[in-house]
Amino acid sequence: MSARTQPADAASRGTAARLVLAALRPVVAVYGARWTLLPPLTGAAMLAMLVGAVIVAPREAIEGEVQRIFYIHVPSAIAAYLCFSVVFAASVALLWTRNLRFDAVARAAAGVGVLFTALTLATGAIWGKPIWGVWWAWDARLTTTLVLLLIYSGYLLARSLSDRGDVQAARYAAVFAIIGFIDIPIINLSVHWWRTLHPDPIVTRLPGDMALPTSMLVVLMLGMAAIMLLALWLMALRSEVEQIGVRGDDLRGEIDRREAQRSGAG
């Protein structure tokens, strides 16, 4: 019985594997073409976002021109969360596989994430001054964003104070990144109970009572595409640089070893 079903099983598993590979082929192709695709696409999307945000989008009735910063503020915040999810996934993969390549990816994503978190805080402060009358307030979302900035700056600091190829330091940083990522919902809840001032999200409501006019939504989507592409490009660049750095360190160690050997022999 089992002997008869086994070939069929193996065949179906083979088919499944082939299907997965076929589905992955475009992903692999796009990944392989990242250096030809990402720069022009990001450039075009950034230009479109700027034109859309400054010229096309209508002037907001109550907040005025300063509202236009929203088209870069919201995508930056979402890009930061995207980067931190990549840090989390790469850290889990590092602990799982022990492959230091994932450490390079995590470090790259953390750096880009910190950049976008800082951008979110800066654009938020520029918007807050005319609208709230203050640059900074201890509001829930602002506090969470600031704590995120501190957590991932700490991650980068811990990683930069140790050697690039130090496996133990990489595992430690990965554990810290995992704890930090899982901490985010609790931080969010605690500061929300503490105090809230930030306007509620107006994009994620149901389509029926969408509060954002279509033209603004289109520009926001453009901004989203532009910032996400920029984040992906920066992450790809940074992780490439980190991996080249690791390889450089390895090569330098190898040269030192051989020179020591030769001088020992001579």
Place this chain on the structure above:
Amino acid sequence: MNATTAVLLKDLRLLWRQRSGWLSAATFAAISVLTYSFALDLATGEVKPLLPGVLWVTFLFAGIIASGRSFAAEAEQGTLDALLVAPAPRSAIYGAKLISNLIALLLIEVAVLVMATILFNTALLSAELIAIMVLGTLGYVSLTTLLSTLGSRVRSREVLIPVLALPLLTPLLIAAVRATGGALDLPTGGEAWLPLLAVFTAWSALGSVLLFPFVAEQ
């Protein structure tokens, strides 16, 4: 005697022999409360609303000083390697360290409460406050004990551990300060701070036990 008990007894013995480490944290906590007391007394006549914040900031800093070097001596003297090949489970190595840190910190904190009772003229040794203190201390010590495994190869680790720990402890600080305020009849905003503190403590203890094997590997 099984391996888990042996590890626990070793850490309790270390707690006694290396008492200069956590006694210096205790001195720091005492100086900190004294300094707060006269600095805040200069600024305002009504110090009671500030008390929960003063207590928890003192507890957190003393906690990081007292537990930040938990695994440093083990790593430097090679005890950690021996422990890792011993037939004790990894969770026992972590748990024993956690328990000895917890004992040291609860001693420090009770001393701080006695001092603050005198300096701030507020009765602080109630069952409710002690319960909040034990719960919150377990929450932060489980995280700082995990973070103290930071290897000796990482430079400036003394500065790094508070920089890493304090942002993660934001929810604990908020919940513990508010819950303590509630115990002192201060306004708390009416949220369920004690359950939040319990959830954070459960989360940090569980997460640390599960992740400890990954950082302790040589």
